[in-house]
Amino acid sequence: xxxxxxxxxxxxxxxxxxxxxxxxxxxxxxxxxxxxxxxxxxxxxxxxxxxxxxxxxxxxxxxxxxxxxxxxxxxxxxxxxxxxxxxxxxxxxxxxxxxxxxxxxxxxxxxxxxxxxxxxxxxxxxxxxxxxxxxxxxxxxxxxxxxxxxxxxxxxxxxxxxxxxxxxxxxxxxxxxxxxxxxxxxxxxxxxxxxxxxxxxxxxxxxxxxxxxxxxxxxxxxxxx
Amino acid sequence: xxxxxxxxxxxxxxxxxxxxxxxxxxxxxxxxxxxxxxxxxxxxxxxxxxxxxxxxxxxxxxxxxxxxxxxxxxxxxxxxxxxxxxxxxxxxxxxxxxxxxxxxxxxxxxxxxxxxxxxxxxxxxxxxxxxxxxxxxxxxxxxxxxxxxxxxxxxxxxxxxxxxxxxxxxxxxxxxxxxxxxxxxxxxxxxxxxxxxxxxxxxxxxxxxxxxxxxxxxxxxxxxxxxxxxxxxxxxxxxxxxxxxxxxxxxxxxxxxxxxxxxxxxxxxxxxxxxxxxxxxxxxxxxxxxxxxxxxxxxxxxxxxxxxxxxxxxxxxxxxxxxxxxxxxxxxxxxxxxxxxxxxxxxxxxxxxxxxxxxxxxxxxxxxxxxxxxxxxxxxxxxxxxxxxxxxxxxxxxxxxxxxxxxxxxxxxxxxxx
Numbered sequence: 001x002x003x004x005x006x007x008x009x010x011x012x013x014x015x016x017x018x019x020x021x022x023x024x025x026x027x028x029x030x031x032x033x034x035x036x037x038x039x040x041x042x043x044x045x046x047x048x049x050x051x052x053x054x055x056x057x058x059x060x061x062x063x064x065x066x067x068x069x070x071x072x073x074x075x076x077x078x079x080x081x082x083x084x085x086x087x088x089x090x091x092x093x094x095x096x097x098x099x100x101x102x103x104x105x106x107x108x109x110x111x112x113x114x115x116x117x118x119x120x121x122x123x124x125x126x127x128x129x130x131x132x133x134x135x136x137x138x139x140x141x142x143x144x145x146x147x148x149x150x151x152x153x154x155x156x157x158x159x160x161x162x163x164x165x166x167x168x169x170x171x172x173x174x175x176x177x178x179x180x181x182x183x184x185x186x187x188x189x190x191x192x193x194x195x196x197x198x199x200x201x202x203x204x205x206x207x208x209x210x211x212x213x214x215x216x217x218x219x220x221x222x223x224x225x
Numbered sequence: 226x227x228x229x230x231x232x233x234x235x236x237x238x239x240x241x242x243x244x245x246x247x248x249x250x251x252x253x254x255x256x257x258x259x260x261x262x263x264x265x266x267x268x269x270x271x272x273x274x275x276x277x278x279x280x281x282x283x284x285x286x287x288x289x290x291x292x293x294x295x296x297x298x299x300x301x302x303x304x305x306x307x308x309x310x311x312x313x314x315x316x317x318x319x320x321x322x323x324x325x326x327x328x329x330x331x332x333x334x335x336x337x338x339x340x341x342x343x344x345x346x347x348x349x350x351x352x353x354x355x356x357x358x359x360x361x362x363x364x365x366x367x368x369x370x371x372x373x374x375x376x377x378x379x380x381x382x383x384x385x386x387x388x389x390x391x392x393x394x395x396x397x398x399x400x401x402x403x404x405x406x407x408x409x410x411x412x413x414x415x416x417x418x419x420x421x422x423x424x425x426x427x428x429x430x431x432x433x434x435x436x437x438x439x440x441x442x443x444x445x446x447x448x449x450x451x452x453x454x455x456x457x458x459x460x461x462x463x464x465x466x467x468x469x470x471x472x473x474x475x476x477x478x479x480x481x482x483x484x485x486x487x488x489x490x491x492x493x494x495x496x497x498x499x500x501x502x503x504x505x506x507x508x509x510x511x512x513x514x515x516x517x518x519x520x521x522x523x524x525x526x527x528x529x530x531x532x533x534x535x536x537x538x539x540x541x542x543x544x545x546x547x548x549x550x551x552x553x554x555x556x557x558x559x560x561x562x563x564x565x566x567x568x569x570x571x572x573x574x575x576x577x578x579x580x581x582x583x584x585x586x587x588x589x590x591x592x593x594x595x596x597x598x599x600x601x602x603x604x605x606x607x608x609x610x611x612x613x614x615x616x617x618x619x620x621x622x623x624x625x626x627x628x629x630x631x632x633x634x635x636x637x638x639x640x641x642x643x
Binding site: 009011012015016018019080085100101102103104105106167168170172173179190191215216217218219 | 447448449450452453454455456457458460461463464468469470472473474476477480481483484487505522525526529
């Protein structure tokens, strides 16, 4: 997996690179329009993470450039602009997704993974993690070949964890991912706990190891111990 | 009242008064001239009688005069000579009727006798003439007024056309759509100037609006980027290695604070956007459907708190920004659930022009102040902007929002007046 991160805010860029770099992932970066333009012309990426406000150019033009080159790179726009026009404009120009700053790195990872999956497998995509198999197209989950029934929220949660294998994912990020803006209503995360408890119970009962660990009340980590 | 109507009214009134006064003067003058002429004729007649008396030493016969009557009356001795004109009546023998007349009464010496001579002429012809002249004058006056009226009505309408064209463009001027005011070709200096001013104003307003939008964008960008950095650093820190229980609690507090700051920032930007009417996704929003969706989304929290939901939805479609409709309902329903109590209830009544949300609650009645920015009750954990945003959205679309506190329940009513 090869991704390009275009972001002018260096500390943020650094965090993203650290989060994304793992076995099997090559992570390149560009902090100016010029260098980003050079890179997209020379190489192909599975996904380009594009910040709209660059010091020497408009990020959307980079997207236009990419489309002109007829490349099949996935594009995720990262923007501090919460303006609907920009969002629609970006998606119209062929971006695959749009994420507004500030965001959780786990959310970013989940979205990038989803884009790459969609691009690579052309609608027939399956995530496998040890004995767990999730068929994204049909939204079906099975453990050791035996299908298990998950609720919509449990399914979303599992896919989210699988995209962030081995990372600590905060309750905050999970809540935002599952409930979005309605999260303002309740400040306690009890209901997240309920969903996680149920998911964990279901996959353990189907015969997996206990991959989910709680991390000091702040979040959860999914992965082989 | 339209300018043209007002102008017409004054114009016609002035014309009428002037014409009436001149008509009066005209009448008097003509009358005077005719009386003078009549008097002159009478004097000629008097002369003839005097000459006749001087020549024949006797009075002429009264019947020998055409179109005039002459009477003689013997005066007693000692009466002074006298001579004057007078309006009298004239008896027309042919027509056998009385007509207005003019008489010259004078005295005449014949021998030793002093006679009073009355010469009377009919004024009928003169009066007829005056009447005809008056009628013609009146006719001309009416015609003049009528033509003025018509000219004003049609010509003025034509003349004001550029004005109304500019006016309609100004009315239709919409910042969000960024349309400009076009120049209408016109010969009239005033309209040219108006046209120019309107165009310039529109251009400068558009420029200001653009700058404002840029400012909003920049402010958002500048504030969100550091927040994004903090958030990402925290996420990275979390992956870095084992953390202690105490550190975990600290991190969670930081996350919560950042989350609040982000929400606050977003809310402020949203308020600015609504104030400046920067919403462009105006469409017909099906409130019935949207509320049903929201209720499904909130179902989980409702059932967790065992809050009973009563909904009574009638079809209601409103033309507004979809995004704002979403936020409006999120905030209203969110509040109704957030400030509810366990085993409470939420009632939603929607009909064509009103939305009513009633919920049980634990606190006391809200005051007008709760709609102000950053005003919140001590127990509230929100940003203090939720109700301000609701109010602002309602103001933008001319909805009215009312709050009442019947039987210890909170009741918000949004009146949609379209």
